Amino acid sequence: MADRFFQNEMPDFLQENPNIIEEEPTENRERVQIHPQGTRDSLLRFLSLPYSSLSPQLQRAALDLKQTILVETWGLSGRIVKDYSLYAGTLGTAYLLFKSFQVTGMNGVRDVTFLCGRAGVCALGAVAAKHVDNCKLFDYYLSQFKEIKPSKDLQDELLYGRAGYLWTCLFLNKHFGKDTIPAPYMGDIVKEIIRNGRELGKQGRCPLMFEWHGERYWGAAHGLAGIMHVLMEFELTSDELEDVKGTLKYMISRRLPSGNYPAGEEDKKHDALVHWCHGAPGVTLTLVKAAEVFGEREFLKAAMDAAEVVWNRGLLKRLGICHGISGNAYAFLALYRLTGIVEYLYRAKAFACFLLDRAHILMSMGEMHGGDNPFSLFEGVGGMAHLFLDMVQPKNARFPAYEL
Ligand SMILES: [Zn+2]
Numbered sequence: 001m002a003d004r005f006f007q008n009e010m011p012d013f014l015q016e017n018p019n020i021i022e023e024e025p026t027e028n029r030e031r032v033q034i035h036p037q038g039t040r041d042s043l044l045r046f047l048s049l050p051y052s053s054l055s056p057q058l059q060r061a062a063l064d065l066k067q068t069i070l071v072e073t074w075g076l077s078g079r080i081v082k083d084y085s086l087y088a089g090t091l092g093t094a095y096l097l098f099k100s101f102q103v104t105g106m107n108g109v110r111d112v113t114f115l116c117g118r119a120g121v122c123a124l125g126a127v128a129a130k131h132v133d134n135c136k137l138f139d140y141y142l143s144q145f146k147e148i149k150p151s152k153d154l155q156d157e158l159l160y161g162r163a164g165y166l167w168t169c170l171f172l173n174k175h176f177g178k179d180t181i182p183a184p185y186m187g188d189i190v191k192e193i194i195r196n197g198r199e200l201g202k203q204g205r206c207p208l209m210f211e212w213h214g215e216r217y218w219g220a221a222h223g224l225a226g227i228m229h230v231l232m233e234f235e236l237t238s239d240e241l242e243d244v245k246g247t248l249k250y251m252i253s254r255r256l257p258s259g260n261y262p263a264g265e266e267d268k269k270h271d272a273l274v275h276w277c278h279g280a281p282g283v284t285l286t287l288v289k290a291a292e293v294f295g296e297r298e299f300l301k302a303a304m305d306a307a308e309v310v311w312n313r314g315l316l317k318r319l320g321i322c323h324g325i326s327g328n329a330y331a332f333l334a335l336y337r338l339t340g341i342v343e344y345l346y347r348a349k350a351f352a353c354f355l356l357d358r359a360h361i362l363m364s365m366g367e368m369h370g371g372d373n374p375f376s377l378f379e380g381v382g383g384m385a386h387l388f389l390d391m392v393q394p395k396n397a398r399f400p401a402y403e404l
Pocket residue numbers: 030275276277278322323
């Protein structure tokens with residue numbers, strides 16, 4: 001009879017390795033697996049991580065699981081409880097939520113952004129309520145949004161930080177008028193971001209620099225591209241504009257030899273990721289924005305160069321918006337919108353048609369990753385559907401929660 005247990009081949013004890021982050025920063029990388037999991041090496045790597053690096057990974061995995069569990073056991077059930085028990089039913093979900101509250105606190109940093117926070121729920125809720133003329137619901141969502149305030153210790157990036165909060169404000173103003181969230185209120189947060197960026201920028205050659213969980217990222221999700229993209233939506237002073245411009249030029253001048261953009265400062269030799277979150281696709285969208293705002297040929301040229309990388313290496317074995325073919329197609333759509341050059345529309349169409357033709361087949365054969373959250377907008381088929389809808393009216397296409 002087969003053993004009832006796995007042979008425990010893990011070392012009896014393994015000293016933590018404080019250098020492991022510098023060697024291979026994988027923490028908080030949008031769950032992109034640079035190193036395949038399920039191998040002896042990957043397990044040893046977890047065991048060697050300093051506790052301070054491992055615990056955020058465990059927390060993130062737990063919070064992601066918590067969301068899935070909540071949807072499966074409460075959301076999808078229509079809140080009809082079949083089993084009340086803590087052992088196997090709904091009380092177990094409640095207990096898990098309470099544990100999460102104890103560990104992360106009620107108002108965790110995840111609250112403030114459009115992409116990953118309650119702010120997004122309130123903002124989209126308000127827009128949807130307005131569309132169906134439900135004033136009471138609209139007031140409710142807007143007042144709920146206004147109760148969300150970025151805390152002092154918040155970081156600056158897009159997914160969980162100040163830039164993501166500001167994006168939500170811009171989204172509301174776009175839909176309800178420019179004073180829905182007053183400019184001076186947003187301006188204070190813009191200044192705070194610039195101040196933080198300059199402070200860290202002093203240590204190097206880039207005018208503005210930011211850290212997220214100890215890493216100086218460049219990409220759209222957690223780094224410079226995302227933060228600059230949001231800053232360019234605001235009326236900045238001339239010296240602030242110069243710093244934004246200087247930051248983008250710093251990135252352009254230090255891009256990888258292939259034309260791709262590294263995930264971060266510490267990663268300048270690592271040319272692997274061609275994603276919206278990390279790499280050329282997200283940077284393309286920001287450079288298109290820069291070309292619009294500054295009107296300088298250099299930004300348009302750099303955006304076209306980055307889009308070339310997306311064309312050559314962006315047909316990923318993943319389909320989502322964040323790190324997949326669907327998201328990468330938006331690099332071409334942004335350039336098409338800006339330039340009207342029909343070849344860019346063709347390239348977006350080519351990526352969309354590739355998905356239309358074979359995404360399901362490739363996924364069923366296991367040759368394409370359907371996403372850790374397979375029906376989600378940013379990782380799963382939701383993103384593909386969003387792209388298809390944008391291809392119906394390509395001039396109006398916008399990368400969700402990034403291009404206004
Ligand atoms: Zn991603």
